Structures are given as C-alpha cells and as structure tokens.
Amino acid sequence: MTTFAHEHWSSRFAFLMAAIGSAVGLGNIWRFPFIAGENGGAAFVIIYMMTTLGIALPILMAEILIGRMGGQSPIGSMVRLARQHKKARLWAVIGWGGTIGAFVVLSYYSVIGGWALKYTTLAVSNAFAGMDGEGSGALFADFTASPLTLFFWHTAFMGINIVIVIGGLHKGIERAVTTLMPLLFLLLLGMVVYAAQTPGFDQALGFLFKADFSKVTAMTFLTAVGQGFFSVSVALGAMMTYGAYLDQSVSIPRSAFIIALADTGVALLAGLAIFPLVFTYALAPGAGPGLVFVTVPIAFGQMDNGVLVGTAFFVLLSVAAITSAISLLEPAVSWAEEKFSGGRRTATLVVGGACWLLGLASVLSFNDWSEFYPLASLGVLDGKTVFDIFDFTVTSWVQPTVGILMALFAGWVLSREDVMAALGVTRAGELWFRLWLFAIRIVCPLAILLVFASAVWPDFV
Numbered sequence: 001m002t003t004f005a006h007e008h009w010s011s012r013f014a015f016l017m018a019a020i021g022s023a024v025g026l027g028n029i030w031r032f033p034f035i036a037g038e039n040g041g042a043a044f045v046i047i048y049m050m051t052t053l054g055i056a057l058p059i060l061m062a063e064i065l066i067g068r069m070g071g072q073s074p075i076g077s078m079v080r081l082a083r084q085h086k087k088a089r090l091w092a093v094i095g096w097g098g099t100i101g102a103f104v105v106l107s108y109y110s111v112i113g114g115w116a117l118k119y120t121t122l123a124v125s126n127a128f129a130g131m132d133g134e135g136s137g138a139l140f141a142d143f144t145a146s147p148l149t150l151f152f153w154h155t156a157f158m159g160i161n162i163v164i165v166i167g168g169l170h171k172g173i174e175r176a177v178t179t180l181m182p183l184l185f186l187l188l189l190g191m192v193v194y195a196a197q198t199p200g201f202d203q204a205l206g207f208l209f210k211a212d213f214s215k216v217t218a219m220t221f222l223t224a225v226g227q228g229f230f231s232v233s234v235a236l237g238a239m240m241t242y243g244a245y246l247d248q249s250v251s252i253p254r255s256a257f258i259i260a261l262a263d264t265g266v267a268l269l270a271g272l273a274i275f276p277l278v279f280t281y282a283l284a285p286g287a288g289p290g291l292v293f294v295t296v297p298i299a300f301g302q303m304d305n306g307v308l309v310g311t312a313f314f315v316l317l318s319v320a321a322i323t324s325a326i327s328l329l330e331p332a333v334s335w336a337e338e339k340f341s342g343g344r345r346t347a348t349l350v351v352g353g354a355c356w357l358l359g360l361a362s363v364l365s366f367n368d369w370s371e372f373y374p375l376a377s378l379g380v381l382d383g384k385t386v387f388d389i390f391d392f393t394v395t396s397w398v399q400p401t402v403g404i405l406m407a408l409f410a411g412w413v414l415s416r417e418d419v420m421a422a423l424g425v426t427r428a429g430e431l432w433f434r435l436w437l438f439a440i441r442i443v444c445p446l447a448i449l450l451v452f453a454s455a456v457w458p459d460f461v
C-alpha cells in the first residue's frame, strides 16, 4: 500500500499551538459560558472538569496516538492500522465517521465564525453604543434574518480558512497558529484583567466557583461529557490528523495533558471575562446561545472603553474560531491529498468549496428555512432546523460513537507493545499508563454508552 508523505510539524511548539488552537474555539468562548450559565454555574464547572479529565483526556491521547502510528489522514491511518493488525476493514469507520463529522461541523461552524467576524466590525464601528436588551436583540435578529449578509460572512470565514490550509502545514497552518494563538492568549488575559476591575467580578466568581449541587441531574453529566468532547476536539479526526504529522520524539501523554489543560483553562478564563460584565450590567447569565452575541454587546455599549474591549472580545472569538476551523478542514484535505493526485491546492479548494456549499443550508436555517424541519415528516427531530440537525447528529451521535470506537481500538486492538513503544512507556507497570489503559478499555466506553442510553431513553438515568 502506498503511503503519502505528509509534512511534519517543525517543532513541538508548533504542534501544541495548532492542537490548542483546534481545541480552543467557539466551544470555549461561545458555548461553554452559556451552557455553564444554563446549568447553574459552578456545579457544572466541577463536573465538566471531572469528565474532561476522566473521559475526554484519555480519548485525546488515544486519538493522537492512533494518528501518529498511522501517519496518514484519519481514513488512511485507520485502513492501514486495521490491515496491519489483521482486523476488519470496518474499523475504518473511525476514519470515515470522524472525517465526515468534521466536514459537517465545519459547514455550520463557518456560519457562526462569520457572525464573529461581522460582530468585530460592529464593535469597531461603535455600533453597540447605548444599546439596551431590546436593541441588541433586534440587531442580532435583523442580522441573522438576512440570508445575503450571513452568506457574505460565511464566505469570508471559509475563504480565510481555505487560504490558510492551502498554504500547507509549514507555510499555512503553522504560520497562522504561531501568530494567532499568542494573540489569543494576550487578548483573553487583557479581557480578564479588565473584567476583574468591574463591580460584577465577585458575583461572577461566586457564580463560576461556588457550587450548588442541588441543580445537578444525570443530564448535567451528559451535557458535560458532550461539551468536553466538542471542546477538546476529540473524535472527529482533527487531532488524529495533527498526530499523524507529529515526530516520535514528542511525548503524547504530556502534550495531551497540556492541550486539555489549556482548553479548560481558556473556557474558565472566558467565563471570567464574560460573566463579570453580565453581572455588572445586570444582565441574565442563563441567556443561552445569545449570550455572547446579544447579552454581552449590551455591556460593551454601556462601558467607557466599549469600542476597545468589544473589539478585543470579538477578535478573540474570531481567532479562536479560525484556528479550530483549520483543524476541521484538514482531515478531509489530507485524505484527498492521499487519494487523488491533484495536489494540496486542488484538494483544499474542492473540499473547502463543498463544505462552503453545505454551509448554505445553515445560513438559511436562520431565516428562509427557519421553520423548515426536514426530518419532522420521519417523526424524528421535529422542531430542528438543518443547522440544529447537523449540530445535534454530530455532537450527540457521531462524536460519542467514534469516541467509543477509538478507545476500544487503542485499548484492545493495537498491541500493547506497540502502544507502549509509541507512548514511550518503558515498564508496563507505570501507574499513569495502567490508569490510561483502564480508562480507554473500560471506563470511557461504558461512560459513553451511558450517555447514549440516557439520550435514547430519557427515563434511564
């Protein structure tokens, strides 16, 4: 079987910036704060940290490991490893599921990324000045009601993404992440320092860190697992692809730990940047998906340095989204590079173009198709738009399934000696290695099955 020679990361730093860039995205800055807000704050935060450490992190290690052992795109790697281990080709569903899942996520991720770009221009032009809740709601409603405007910003976002990925690993992805990620950290720290001086900071601390477990239900755990998977970027082939470009000398356990830690840290810092503003201006922390696009702009419109702080915030959100989008495009592009001989430019243009096209369905989901529920006639997913269906199917079905399969594959199919060698483990008795093996062989698959069971039978838990 022929193998395609992909570029490799030029340094551990470049890999870490790309992987943290993948993990830190809309999931941290847009989704985490409102999900924490809706689920009662601190209790959710604690449960989230536990499930991320116990379930998402071991799978992240497995995913990077499978990627490095395969050395190809997720599909290529899985086909190759299954063959090497004389296992059914069926294991390649891990590669296919992840790659297609990432492609679908990217199609709507780009639409929301476009909102972040648009809101950056609004912040710069002081468009939030003096706005109240109603005004902000109307601004957002008018914006999303226009297919043409959403189309424009979706195209801009996908365009940026394609330009970066066409450049290849060194001249495209590495160059982008090694400049954008430090900028992201700087902006985030600046935001937190600003927020720490507002009167609402104490209340935000209590909200994020003083747990009230009375609100915790089984559902809280499930939401936490799902959010952790999405946020840490596991089970969609993105980290597998990045792992394939990783040299032997870089430690996978250490890298995975740094990635998960940085991702969780950024989610918490995003909460510390956003909630003080929400409380200072007496806004609602449980506002849902509109939190950063509707609620937070009201605060920018009322504060003294609103243009500066607002612009910093939406640049931060855009940067976070772009560095994640890159990693969602790469799995399919790397597969197309292996499969067809057209080269990287063509591969990126075709895959990116197709994804852009699919994204139009999500653009319309907010306006012309906002009451079009395609699967309602089948009696399922009634009340869900195309956008909702894409998001729901990938995060609730594809990611958990691929996650279980990855854990089982790394835990039971790959030989223990190979895995030990790939992870740099010298004695099988090393404690962390035994814990990890136990996690991916038993704990993670069972925990995810439980998530499934309770989604299918809500009375189960």
Ligand code: PHE
Pocket (backbone or CB within 6 Å): 022, 023, 024, 025, 026, 027, 028, 102, 229, 230, 231, 232, 233, 234, 236, 238, 324, 325, 327, 328
């Ligand atoms: N982790 C990204 C976020 O938090 C989304 C993502 C998921 C990216 C899976 C790649 C793979 O927004």
